[in-house]
Amino acid sequence: MKIPRACSIAFLCVAGAAGAQTSTQIYGSACATDIGAIDVFDCANGVAVPVTVDGVAVTDHAPATCDRPALLNNGAGSDGQCVPFSRILNLSTETAQIAVMCRQKRFRAEGSTDFDEIDVIAHNPDTGATCWFQAKADAGAGVSGQNVPSPTAATDASFWQTPEAVVAEDCGVCHDNDPFMYSPFVGQVWADVPVDPFGPYGHVDPGIGFSDWPLHAMNLRDNTCLSCHRIGAGLLMPPDPAQEKPGSCGALAQWMTGQVVPVGADEQASRYPASHAMPPNFGRSEAAWNVIYAQSAADIQSCCADPGQDMCGLAEIQSYLDRAQNR
Numbered sequence: 402m403k404i405p406r407a408c409s410i411a412f413l414c415v416a417g418a419a420g421a422q423t424s425t426q427i428y429g430s431a432c433a434t435d436i437g438a439i440d441v442f443d444c445a446n447g448v449a450v451p452v453t454v455d456g457v458a459v460t461d462h463a464p465a466t467c468d469r470p471a472l473l474n475n476g477a478g479s480d481g482q483c484v485p486f487s488r489i490l491n492l493s494t495e496t497a498q499i500a501v502m503c504r505q506k507r508f509r510a511e512g513s514t515d516f517d518e519i520d521v522i523a524h525n526p527d528t529g530a531t532c533w534f535q536a537k538a539d540a541g542a543g544v545s546g547q548n549v550p551s552p553t554a555a556t557d558a559s560f561w562q563t564p565e566a567v568v569a570e571d572c573g574v575c576h577d578n579d580p581f582m583y584s585p586f587v588g589q590v591w592a593d594v595p596v597d598p599f600g601p602y603g604h605v606d607p608g609i610g611f612s613d614w615p616l617h618a619m620n621l622r623d624n625t626c627l628s629c630h631r632i633g634a635g636l637l638m639p640p641d642p643a644q645e646k647p648g649s650c651g652a653l654a655q656w657m658t659g660q661v662v663p664v665g666a667d668e669q670a671s672r673y674p675a676s677h678a679m680p681p682n683f684g685r686s687e688a689a690w691n692v693i694y695a696q697s698a699a700d701i702q703s704c705c706a707d708p709g710q711d712m713c714g715l716a717e718i719q720s721y722l723d724r725a726q727n728r
């Protein structure tokens with residue numbers, strides 16, 4: 402039982418003091434208040450993210466390489482980065498942006514209602530308040546995508562992981578510049594993913610640890626990569642400074658600017674233009690790309706490694722969450 406450290410929302414304080422609520426309930430009700438309640442849903446209502454090889458859809462197995470591999474590492478024991486039938490579901494309302502990804506890490510036939518993971522991002526574009534939920538299958542099993550229980554109404558860890566476990570998943574260490582993450586893989590169904598590239602962004606955190614996630618963006622002068630969205634600086638004090646950062650200035654930027662070929666990339670994905678997913682549908686030559694973007698991409702890489710440089714213009718991403726609530 403985690404008791405909120407600050408009491409800016411009265412009912413959380415009362416509940417904490419009474420010791421009656423689990424951290425799952427405390428987080429769920431804070432998210433429902435700050436963003437909106439999320440209803441029961443069904444992964445089958447989502448759109449399947451295609452897996453193609455040389456432009457041809459593969460549906461009967463997970464090929465080792467494909468045209469647009471998933472950029473989140475599916476990990477050991479998975480069928481690689483080209484697993485068909487992950488589904489994206491847009492549960493957005495008038496006032497909330499809600500993206501669900503029902504992820505397949507191992508091959509299951511089309512129409513399977515089981516998945517390896519269900520991830521939810523809920524965001525209030527007015528205030529920036531953002532919540533994160535994850536349900537995960539035990540090794541070798543699947544998590545059901547049918548009648549998925551409401552993450553904001555959960556009371557225990559029977560379906561959704563505890564918020565402490567979600568903090569440990571480091572969602573916001575990758576999703577560091579804005580809530581929603583583009584990759585060529587999800588880019589295939591981008592119409593079904595909400596976006597808020599320049600909006601306020603902060604994590605709802607009734608004392609659980611979400612506010613330890615990085616929320617600094619770069620403001621480089623005349624940088625052509627910053628015209629469509631922010632780039633985050635990742636953790637300012639990474640646990641291992643020698644390691645590549647995972648977020649929007651690090652691995653993701655490298656995979657989408659031709660500096661590193663992502664795991665699972667086929668021949669087509671490894672060369673220009675597919676190797677340079679940023680900006681999406683650039684449509685001109687590699688020489689033109691280099692003229693417009695190469696220096697900007699290099700400056701971002703430099704600021705990723707050393708964000709304290711003057712040129713990086715590091716600044717905290719603004720939100721309208723009560724700051725006191727986040728400590």
Ligand code: HEC
Pocket residue numbers: 470471472473474500501502520521522533534535567570571572573574575576580581582583584585586587594647
């Ligand atoms: C290692 C980096 C990384 C971490 C950690 C991470 N994500 Fe993501 N996430 C991605 C990438 C990359 C994509 C785009 C899909 C792809 O290519 O795999 C994505 C896509 C998503 C999507 C689909 C909608 C969108 O924004 O594209 C959701 C929902 C999501 N993530 C939720 C979560 C949650 C919840 C967590 C933590 C429990 C999490 N993510 C942790 C990298 C990450």
Ligand code: HEC
Pocket residue numbers: 578579581582583584596597598625626627628629630648649650653654657658679680681694697698701
């Ligand atoms: C013409 C517009 C445009 C330009 C210029 C552009 N991008 Fe993007 N980029 C996008 C869009 C659209 C997304 C998805 C936006 C979102 O998620 O809010 C995106 C997403 C990203 C992401 C994933 C994080 C995220 O917010 O989804 C990274 C990393 C990224 N861009 C890097 C770059 C780099 C590096 C450059 C410069 C070489 C660049 N971009 C230039 C349009 C652009």
